Structure formats: C-alpha cells, structure tokens
Amino acid sequence: MLYSWLSFLNSCYLWWHVPGESRVSILDSTLREGEQTPGVVFSEEWRVRIAKALSDIGVGMIEVGDPSVAPDIKSAIKKIVKLKKDGEIRSHIVVHSRAVKQDLENAASLEPDRVAVFYGVSDLHLKHKHRKTREEALSIIAEMVSFAKSHGVAVRFTAEDASRADLGYLIEVVKTAYEAGADRVSIADTVGVFTPDRAREVFAKVKAAVPGVGLDIHAHNDFGMAVANSLAAVEGGADVVHTTVNGLGERAGITPLQVFAAAYYYHKGVKLVELEKLPEITAMVEAASGITLMPTYPIVGENAFTHKAGVHQAGVLANPETYEPIPPEVVGRTRDFSLDKYSGRKAIQHRLEKLGVSLQPEALDKVVEEVKRMNAPRLRDEDLLEIVEKVSGVRYRAIVNRHIEAYIWLKVANNVYTTSVARRVAALKNVVSVSEITGEYDIVVKLVAENTEELNQAIESIRQIKGVASTFTSIVLKELPTISMQTRA
Ligand SMILES: CC(=O)SCCNC(=O)CCNC(=O)[C@H](O)C(C)(C)COP(=O)(O)OP(=O)(O)OC[C@H]1O[C@@H](n2cnc3c(N)ncnc32)[C@H](O)[C@@H]1OP(=O)(O)O
Numbered sequence: 001m002l003y004s005w006l007s008f009l010n011s012c013y014l015w016w017h018v019p020g021e022s023r024v025s026i027l028d029s030t031l032r033e034g035e036q037t038p039g040v041v042f043s044e045e046w047r048v049r050i051a052k053a054l055s056d057i058g059v060g061m062i063e064v065g066d067p068s069v070a071p072d073i074k075s076a077i078k079k080i081v082k083l084k085k086d087g088e089i090r091s092h093i094v095v096h097s098r099a100v101k102q103d104l105e106n107a108a109s110l111e112p113d114r115v116a117v118f119y120g121v122s123d124l125h126l127k128h129k130h131r132k133t134r135e136e137a138l139s140i141i142a143e144m145v146s147f148a149k150s151h152g153v154a155v156r157f158t159a160e161d162a163s164r165a166d167l168g169y170l171i172e173v174v175k176t177a178y179e180a181g182a183d184r185v186s187i188a189d190t191v192g193v194f195t196p197d198r199a200r201e202v203f204a205k206v207k208a209a210v211p212g213v214g215l216d217i218h219a220h221n222d223f224g225m226a227v228a229n230s231l232a233a234v235e236g237g238a239d240v241v242h243t244t245v246n247g248l249g250e251r252a253g254i255t256p257l258q259v260f261a262a263a264y265y266y267h268k269g270v271k272l273v274e275l276e277k278l279p280e281i282t283a284m285v286e287a288a289s290g291i292t293l294m295p296t297y298p299i300v301g302e303n304a305f306t307h308k309a310g311v312h313q314a315g316v317l318a319n320p321e322t323y324e325p326i327p328p329e330v331v332g333r334t335r336d337f338s339l340d341k342y343s344g345r346k347a348i349q350h351r352l353e354k355l356g357v358s359l360q361p362e363a364l365d366k367v368v369e370e371v372k373r374m375n376a377p378r379l380r381d382e383d384l385l386e387i388v389e390k391v392s393g394v395r396y397r398a399i400v401n402r403h404i405e406a407y408i409w410l411k412v413a414n415n416v417y418t419t420s421v422a423r424r425v426a427a428l429k430n431v432v433s434v435s436e437i438t439g440e441y442d443i444v445v446k447l448v449a450e451n452t453e454e455l456n457q458a459i460e461s462i463r464q465i466k467g468v469a470s471t472f473t474s475i476v477l478k479e480l481p482t483i484s485m486q487t488r489a
C-alpha cells in the first residue's frame with residue numbers, strides 16, 4: 001500500500017516536469033519522429049499503447065503525429081486525446097503541423113494541448129524548399145503562429161534546420177514566433193551538426209535575447225552526438241528535450257529517451273522518468289517498430305551491464321562501481337558476466353559457486369586452463385559444468401531421464417489397513433518403491449515407465465486396487481546429482 005502511494009506520488013512528480021517550470025522535461029516523439037524511421041509504421045493500437053506507456057513512465061509531453069499525413073494517424077490522435085481527457089494519460093499532447101492553414105486547422109480541431117508549427121529557417125531551406133526570402137519567412141511564421149493560436153491551443157514554433165541558420169536571423173525568428181503567441185520554440189538540429197559547445201552557445205544566446213520563451217532541443221544523431229548536444233543545450237537554457245524510444249527517427253534518428261534520461265540522472269542527479277521501467281518500453285517499441293537494438297546499445301542494449309574481461313569481472317566482484325557508471329537496477333537491468341577465454345579465476349569461481357560447485361584451488365586452475373584452451377564464445381552454465389566434470393571426474397550436470405519417472409500419492413479409504421494396500425501396490429509392474437507416509441496422503445509410490453501410455457496403465461492399475469480412495473501424480477522432469485552421487489563418481 002505504502003509502495004503504491006509512493007509510486008503514485010513519484011509519477012505525479014515526474015509528470016509535473018512540464019513547460020513553464022524551470023525544470024527540464026522530456027518530450028517524446030516516438031509516435032511522430034519515430035514513425036519517420038524507414039521501414040516503420042505503427043498500428044493504431046500500438047500508437048495508443050505507446051502513448052500510455054510514455055505517460056506512465058512520466059514523460060512530460062508526447063508528440064503524437066501530424067494528422068494531415070494519413071487517416072490512421074488522425075484517428076489514433078483522437079483516441080489519445082480522449083484518453084488524456086479521461087485522465088488515463090497525464091502527459092501534454094502535442095500535434096505536429098506544417099505552416100499551412102489547412103493543416104493547422106486539422107491539427108487544432110483534434111483539441112490537443114499544443115500544436116507545433118514547423119518551418120525551415122536556414123538559408124538552404126528558405127531557398128530550396130520554401131523559395132522564400134528571410135523577410136517573407138518571418139511574416140509567414142508570424143501569421144501561422146497567430147493563426148494556430150487563434151484556435152485556442154498552446155503553440156510551439158519549430159525552427160527547422162536552426163543549427164545551420166545564421167544565429168542573428170535565428171534570434172529574429174524566435175522573437176517573431178514568441179511575439180506572435182508561441183510560448184515555446186524548438187531549436188532543431190535537423191541534420192545533427194551541432195557540437196556540444198555550439199549547442200550550448202546557441203541556446204544561451206537565444207535565451208538571453210528572448211528570456212520569456214521556453215526552448216526545446218531536437219537533436220539528430222547523424223554524428224552520434226545527439227545525447228551530448230541535448231545535455232549541452234540544457235546547460236545553455238533548453239528546458240524540454242526531444243527524444244524517441246530506442247532513438248528512432250529519420251536517418252540515424254534522434255536522442256534516445258533511455259540514454260538521455262540515464263545520462264541526465266548520472267550527470268545531474270535527477271530522474272526525468274521512471275528509469276526502472278525503461279527495459280519494458282524498449283521491448284514494447286522494438287515489437288511495435290520491428291527494429292531491434294544492437295547488443296552494445298547504451299543502457300538498454302543486451303550487453304550494457306555485461307562484463308567480459310577477467311580484470312573487469314574481478315573488479316566488479318570487488319566493487320561494481322569499478323566498471324559500471326550506474327548500478328543496473330537503477331535502469332531496471334541486472335548485471336551479468338560473459339565467461340570465455342577472457343575470464344580469470346575469480347569470475348569462474350564466482351559462477352561455479354552460484355551453481356553450487358566449490359572446487360579446490362588446483363581443480364579450479366585446471367578448469368581455468370581448459371576454458372582458455374577452448375576459444376569458445378560465451379560459455380553456458382552447462383558448458384562450464386561439463387568442463388568441471390572433465391577435469392574432476394565428478395558428475396555435476398542434471399541428469400535428464402530418458403524414461404518417465406513419476407511419484408503417485410495415494411489416499412487410502414477409511415477403515416482400510418494401509419499396509420494391505422501398500423503390499424498390493426508393491427506387487428505391480430513398473431513400481432520401483434512404495435513408502436507409507438504421514439500427512440495428507442498415506443502412501444507414496446515411485447513408478448518408472450517407458451512411455452506415457454505405459455505410465456497411464458500403471459496409474460490405472462493402482463487406482464483399481466480396493467481401498468485406494470484417490471491419487472495424485474507428479475512426473476519427474478529432472479534429477480539432480482546428490483552429494484552421495486558426486487562422491488561415488
Ligand atoms: C524535419 C522534419 O522531420 S519536419 C516533419 C516532416 N513531416 C512530414 O514530412 C510528414 C509526412 N509528409 C507527408 O505526408 C506529405 O509530405 C505532406 C502531407 C505533409 C505534404 O504532401 P504534399 O502536399 O504532397 O507535398 P510534398 O510532400 O510533395 O512536398 C512538400 C511540400 O510541403 C512544403 N513544405 C515543406 N515544409 C513546409 C512547412 N514547414 N510549412 C509549409 N509548407 C512546407 C514544401 O515546400 C512542398 O511544397 P511545394 O509542393 O509547394 O514545393
């Protein structure tokens with residue numbers, strides 16, 4: 001009960017990281033930028049599930065798509081907005097739109113919390129895409145922002161390709177959008193050319209020139225710097241960071257939610273979302289998008305908390321901080337060791353102890369030698385036990401039966417002499433042992449059969465014995481070696 005209250009308070013706190021606050025919050029664009037990943041389309045059902053999951057982990061804003069792109073996107077946005085109105089989603093809902101009146105009307109008609117109007121502001125975009133001068137663009141931006149605003153929604157203006165725009169002109173753009181009614185402006189690094197220093201500088205200068213405006217960083221990952229640039233933009237004055245789950249998006253994608261949130265926690269000590277739920281949402285978006293992460297992916301990749309080199313493994317066994325930036329549990333992960341020729345005595349001994357095997361130093365040395373000779377990738381527990389068996393001559397692996405073994409628990413009817421029933425059972429074919437016992441049952445019988453048909457017949461024969469009131473059958477799946485078996489070998 002206490003836990004669910006704490007969890008509820010935590011999610012309120014996370015959700016409250018919304019614009020207008022001086023704190024940083026996340027805008028997740030998996031449903032808009034993420035669906036711009038080549039090969040990805042989300043079904044309506046996935047869109048709604050992803051939106052709920054993002055809200056549940058405490059994302060401040062969710063960019064749900066552009067309804068003018070396709071009918072299914074519009075229909076899913078309607079469902080998501082309804083869930084927001086019904087209180088099932090707490091994040092602010094943001095709808096994307098070109099600076100086109102018809103598109104803006106379409107976006108605003110869905111009654112999201114905010115409409116985001118984008119327009120390219122670099123000379124490249126102005127000349128080749130929009131075929132407009134800088135001055136013409138300023139008046140289009142002012143007109144479209146105030147048009148959107150007149151529909152009763154909050155408005156963000158996105159300065160597309162801002163990182164390649166002239167900084168003086170970018171500041172004019174931000175002022176224009178702000179004065180026309182956009183309380184937030186997204187400074188987009190559309191082709192990922194920011195460096196952390198430049199991102200920090202641009203955000204600081206824009207913020208100094210237009211102090212009242214809230215600033216978003218939308219960082220593409222073309223040179224692998226999206227997370228670093230987003231952190232630097234925050235230092236410069238951004239208070240909303242755009243992310244996608246698993247870093248989906250155009251080309252190399254944008255800032256991955258999981259990596260940014262974990263890095264922010266490491267560097268600033270603040271949890272922007274419920275970090276321990278990150279593996280869950282990672283798997284959800286992998287399933288929805290059909291794009292699986294490479295094992296070395298930070299934070300949520302399979303190897304992110306797995307140690308291989310013996311020196312690392314020994315260090316981690318002494319103190320995990322030696323080779324881990326944050327404890328895996330913080331982000332819902334667990335630590336693992338990959339054993340192969342790179343492992344040393346400590347890691348191998350540790351794994352064997354976990355398997356319940358304790359070796360003398362000389363035997364351990366032999367096992368380590370054998371592991372190093374093998375040149376095999378990633379030993380499974382079964383492989384390691386096989387090596388130990390080879391070295392020691394002792395059987396450690398579970399014995400999987402080729403025939404069927406079962407235990408039959410019998411209840412004897414009232415006023416029937418238990419031993420007379422036990423004797424009759426003992427005389428049957430397939431019976432290995434019969435014991436009279438205390439407790440809920442009176443007799444336990446061990447049976448061995450070649451197949452299920454034979455087992456079934458044996459159980460039937462037991463049931464037909466006069467005085468047997470009821471039976472309960474347990475089939476043996478695996479038999480483990482006992483200390484006495486190990487000593488015998
Ligand atoms: C950096 C980003 O990711 S911003 C988000 C980009 N989002 C999208 O592209 C959404 C998916 N796009 C689509 O479904 C379609 O391109 C639509 C529905 C938006 C437009 O389709 P069409 O009308 O057939 O136009 P088409 O795609 O051929 O060309 C884009 C047109 O939009 C114009 N345009 C581009 N950006 C903007 C903008 N921000 N505001 C207004 N017009 C714009 C282009 O100049 C071009 O117009 P033109 O035909 O006069 O040259």
Ligand SMILES: O=C(O)CCC(=O)C(=O)O
Nearest residue numbers: 158160161186188190218
């Ligand atoms: O709307 C935004 O903030 C960003 C638009 C976009 O996807 C981009 O410029 O890369």
Ligand SMILES: [Mg+2]
Nearest residue numbers: 033190218250
């Ligand atoms: Mg983008």
